Amino acid sequence: MVKIVHKYLLDTVVLAINSASAAQKYFERHDSFKQSSANIPIISMFCTFMWHILAMSLASLSTLFYIFIQFFHSFLNFESQSWVYSASAKAFSNTWINFRIRSCQILYWPIFLQDNDLRSQTSVECAEKVALHKHSLWSSLVVDILLGDLIGLALLFHAESVCSWVSNIASNLTNELLRSGSVWLMGVPAGFKLNIELAEVLGMISLNTIQIWSTLWIFVGSLFIYFIKGLAILAILFGVTIPAALVIDMIVIVTLHVSTLHWLISILYSQQLHALAALWRIFRGRKWNPLRQRLDSFDYTVKQHVVGSLLFTPLLLLLPTTSVFYIFFSIMNTAISLSCMFIEVIISVIHATPYIKIALRLIKPRRFPLGIWFEIIACHNNSSHSPWSAYIDRNSLPVDEAPRKEDIDRTVSSVLISILHSNYLSIGQMVLPHYRKAFSGVSRSYIATSVFGLLSGNKVASTLGATLPSTMPWLCIPYNEYWCLCRNSILACMVDCNYYRCHDSRPPSFGLT
Template sequence: MSPFCLIYHLVWRSQSNVESAEKAALRKHSMWSNIAVDILLGNLIGLSLLYHAELVSLWFLNSMEGLNNYLRMGSVWLMGVPAGFKLNTELAAILGTTSLNVIQICSTLWVFVGFFLMNIVRGIATVGMLFGATVIASLMADMIGAATLHISALHSLISCLYASQTQALAALWRLFRGQKLNPLRFRLDSYDYTVEQHVVGSLLFTPLLLLLPTTCVFYIFFTIVNTSIRVTHVLIEVFISIIHETPYVKVLLWLVRPTRFPAGIWFEIVSCEYNGVHPMEKSICDSNGINPDFDNTPRKTENYNRPTALVSFLRISVPSIGQITLPHYKKVFTGVSASLVAESAYGILTGKRISYGPVSHPPTTLPWMHISVKEYWQLCHKSILSHMVD
C-alpha cells in the first residue's frame, strides 16, 4: 500500500471512529436521560395519585359502572327492535341474556374489588415513583384490561359465532355455484355436487341467512365497544413510546448550542466586483446576463465573466426543534402500515380475530444487554480487580 493510500485510510478511519464515538455517546446519554425523565414523570404522577387516590378509585369505579350500564342498555335494546330491524326473537334473547348475565357477574365482582381499589392505586403510585411513569402507564393498561375482561370475552364469543356463520354461508354459496375451495393452491376449483348435497345445502343456507342479521347486530355493537377499549390501550402505548423515543439530550444541546446539529451550510456573498463594474450594477443581472427588473433581453457579459474580488462568509443553517425530534417520533408508528389497516378491516368484516400488535417497536437492544446479569457482574468485578492491580 502506498503512503498516500495509507494516510487516506487512517484519516478516513479516524473520522469514522469519531462519528461512531459521537453516536455512541449520544445514545448512551439519551438512555440515561430517558431513564431520568421517566423517573421524574413517575414521581410527579405518583405523588398526584397518592394525594388523590380516593378520587381516582372512585372515578374508576364510576366509569366501570357507567360502562356496564351502557352494556346493559345496549343488550336490552338489541333484544327488541333496534333501529327498526326485525331480528330473530329467540336468538336475540339467547345472546342478550348471556350478555346480561356476564355483565351482572362482573359488576358484582367489582363491588368487592372496590373495597381495596384505593390500596391498588396507592401501590401503583408507589411503584411508579420507584420505576418511572412507563410502569404506571403499563399497570393502568393492565388494570383496564382486567376490568374489561368480560367485554373481551363477549366479543370473542360473538366473533366466533359470526365468523362461523359467514364461513358456512360462503361454503354453501360455493356449493350452489358448483365450486370448491382448494386450500393448497388458494383457488376455486369446479366440483360436481350430488342432488342430496344440494338439498342439504339449501336447508342449511336459508336459516343461516335469516339468522345472520341478528348475529351481525350483536357483533357490531360489541366490536365498537371493544375497539374503543383497544384505542385506549394504543394511546397508552403511544405515550410510553414517546417517553422512550424523545431525544432529551439532543433537545438540550440544541437549546445550548444550536450549531451542534447543522442542517446545511451556505455561503453569504458580501461583495463582488467584475472588472471595474460596480456590485449594485452587476447585481441586477443574473449569470445569463438577463435583467429581470426591466426586460428579458440578454446583455453582453463577455467582459466581466470572472470576478476580481469576492468576499463571502460560510454560514450554518440551524435546524428547528421539529427537524430534530421528528425522525425519532416516526419510530412510534412504525408498526402501522397500509397492510395492517387492510388486514384489520378484513378481520372486522369476516369476524376473525384481530392481532392488536404493538404500535411501535421496542428500543434496540444495547450491546451489554446480550449477556446475562451474572456474566455482567463478573465482568465488572474483573475490571475493578484489574484496575486495582494496575
C-alpha cells in the same frame, strides 16, 4: 476524476486532524487534574468535597435499587416453574417487559457513564455517537422518573377522588352501555326486526356474563384505593412507563368479560359467514379446492341442492341478528383496544424521544448542521458587466460542472464578498427518525388488515407492536462492587468538568472545525 481524488484527500486530512485533536484532548483531560491539584483554591476544594458527597449519595441510592431489583429477580427465578408465575407473566406481559427495560437501565447506567471505549477517543464520529448514546440513557431515565414523580405525587394526594371517579366511570359503562345495550338489542334495535329467540339467547348470555363479572369485582372494589396508591408509589420510584404498562394490563383484565363475549360472538359470526359462502358456492356449481387454493367447477346432485337451500335460508335470515350483536361488542372491544394502544404510544414516545439531543439543539444548534449557504456582502465589478449579472452567472453554474472560459474571465474581473453560514436541523427533523424507528414494527397495512378482520369476524391485533429499547444481559455483581462502580462513574465526570474549567474551554462539539 481529479475532483473525486481531491475530495477524498480533503476528507482524509480533515478526519486525521479531528482524530488527532480528539486524542490530544483525551490525554490532556486525564493529566490536567493531576497537574492542577497542587494549587487548588478553597472553592475548588469545597466543590470537590461536595462532588464526592454527591457521588456517594447517588451510589448509595442506586445500590438500594440494585438490591431490590436483584431480590425481585431472584424471587421470580425461584418461582419460574410454577403455574402462578406463568399465568402472571401472561397477564402482566406489558408490565414485565417495561420493568425489565427499566431494571437494565438502572443496572447499566454507571457502565454507560464511564468512557472506556478507546476507539471513540481517536475517532470524532465514534466519539459523537458514543457520547449521545451515553447521555441518552440517563436523560431518558431522568425524564421518565421526573414525569413519574409528578404523576405519582398527584395520584398519591388525590387517591380517594381518583378512585371514586374511576368507580363511577366503570359503573356507568357497565350499566349504561353494556346492560342497557344488551337489553336494547334483545328488542327492536333501530327499527330492525330481529329473530326474537336468537336475540333472547344472546342477550341473556351477555347479561349473565356481565352480572357475574360485576359481582366478582364488587369484592375487589374495596382494594382499588390501595391499587391507586401502589401505582403512585411505583411511578415515583421507577418512572411513569412501568405504571402505564400496568394500567394497560389492568384494563385488559378488568374488561375480560367484554373481550370474552366479543370472542364468542365473533366465532358464531365468522362461522356463519363461512357456511353461507360455502352454501352459496353450491348454487354456483363451484367447490373450493384446498390443495390448489382455488375454486373448481363441480356437479352437485339434486339432493345436495335441496339440502343446501334448506340450510342457506335460515342461516341468511339469522345473520342480521348475529351481526347486530357482533357490531355492538366489536365497537366496545375496539374502544378498549384503542385506549390501550394510546397508552402504548405514550410509552414508546417516552422511550424514543432523544431528550439530550433536544437540549443540545436548544443550547448549541451548531452541533446539528444540515447544510451551508452564502450571504452576499458586496460585489465589485471592473468590467462592463453589472455586479448582479456576475453574481447570477456564478451561481447559475452547477457544482460538478467545469467552468467555461468566459465565466473564468468574468470571475477574474469581479470581486464577490460573501459569508458562509450553516443551516441547522430543526427539532422535528431530529426527533422524527427516532419515532420512525420506534414505530417501524407497525405495518402500513395495519388499518386495512384490522378493518378486514372486523368485517370478517377474524381476530384483530389489540397492540401496535411498537419497538421498545432492547434489554441487555442481566448484571449480577456484589453490592460493594456496584457501589464503587457508581461512585467512580460520577467521579469520572468530575475529572471532565475540572478539565474544562482549568483550560477555560467548553466541551468539544465533535464537529468539523
